[in-house]
Amino acid sequence: MPEWRPRPLRRRGRHTEPALRQETAPEHSMDPRSQDERPLADRPLIDTAIYRDGVRISTPPSLGETYRQLPGADGTMAWIGLYRPAEEELLAAAEEFDLHKLAVEDAIVAHQRPKIERYGDTLFVVLRAATYLDDLEEVSFGELHLFVGPNFVLTVRHGQAPDLSVVRRRMETDPELLRRGPEAVLYAVLDHVVDGYAPVIAGLQNDIDEIETEVFSSDPHASRRIYELSREVIEFQRATRPLLAILRSLEAGFEKYEIDEELQRYLRDVADHATTVAERVDNFRQMLDNILTVNATLVTQAQNEEMKRMTEASYAQNEELKRISSWAAILFAPTLIGTVYGMNFDIIPELHWSLGYPFAIMLMLVVCVSLYAIFKRRNWL
Secondary structure (H helix, E strand, O other): OOOOOOOOOOOOOOOOOHHHHOOOOOOOOOOOOOOOOOOHHHOOEEEEEEEEOOEEEEOOOOHHHHHHHOOOOOOEEEEEEEEOOOHHHHHHHHHHHOOOHHHHHHHHHOOOOOEEEEEOOEEEEEEEEEEEEOOOOEEEEEEEEEEEOOOEEEEEEOOOOOOHHHHHHHHHOOHHHHOOOHHHHHHHHHHHHHHHHHHHHHHHHHHHHHHHHHHHOOOOOHHHHHHHHHHHHHHHHHHHHHHHHHHHHHHHOOOOOOOOHHHHHHHHHHHHHHHHHHHHHHHHHHHHHHHHHHHHHHHHHHHHHHHHHHHHHHHHHHHHHHHHHHHHHHHHHHHHHHHHHOOOOOOOOOOOOOOHHHHHHHHHHHHHHHHHHHHHHOOOO
16 A cells, blocks of 8 residues: 655755746646636636545536535545636535635635634635746745535635646545545645745745845845845745644644544644744744845945045045145235236335335245245144
8 A cells, every 4th residue: 555755845946947937727627528618717617526435436517516426425525626716606616515604705805814714524724825936036925725524625726826736636646645535635735835835945045145145245226125025025924824823723633533643644744844934934034134234234334434435535625625725825915915016006105115126025925924834834735
């Protein structure tokens, strides 16, 4: 009997193979009898199947037919996948499977936080999947709602991620796991969502490494990128942190709801991976806070250095202006004296004095030397 082992977390960097960066197609039916001719992305009912002992025995064409074909015998369950259903379609599913109106209302409105709630014998679980878009260097989020009953699983997706067709194919190739019932589907979906966080962790780590380089190279756009990445990390934290409470709640109900012992091991493995992811995200947020603080300090230092350079330049300009003004004053004094004695008036003191010329020259020298001494004492020269 083959043993199901949860897949290890996959790590990748920003630059990966194109196949890993493509948007995943919605889960689709592999049954040729599907009568819906609409484009795949426009079909609310993506796939529905009835399984007995882990093997697909029927692919009903509608929700109503699924409910009618679903027997009450043990070992039989239905797995229905809906993609962005209209309100009336989800209400029809709620009527067929007796879903609680509050859970249905949350599934219709969407934009819910990750959570788990129990309504009678039906679990309602909200998960947020994440995908790292290499080309855009940002994180894209998807929302998934699961209704897990005694003999059915109803998934409602409000985004491209996660690609549940991968989970369905994986389960159908492992009947020994699938025969464990709806809880096995729930745990496989949880494992797939948590595995999908690994590439996001790797991409965010690369972004943070790049931002650190930009900060210490004084890139002017670093502050904006830190802010944008911080918002993505906070959003990612909101998607991953509540997942721990969901897994703890499931683990607390093991004995009460007599969950298969092997499934308990699988859930604990998923919880370990989810804890690792949550810790990494918390570290990312702390790192970004530290980087933002360092960036603000470096920006302040750069501004102070610039102010210091401007002050030094202004001081040097003032010193030059002092020198120029001093020499201008020194040169102005003899010019003034010479101008007075060059006015060509007949009646001017000392105009016809024989010592007038030496006196004027001496006066110019005395004034110039006096001004030079004064400016020199004040360090203007």
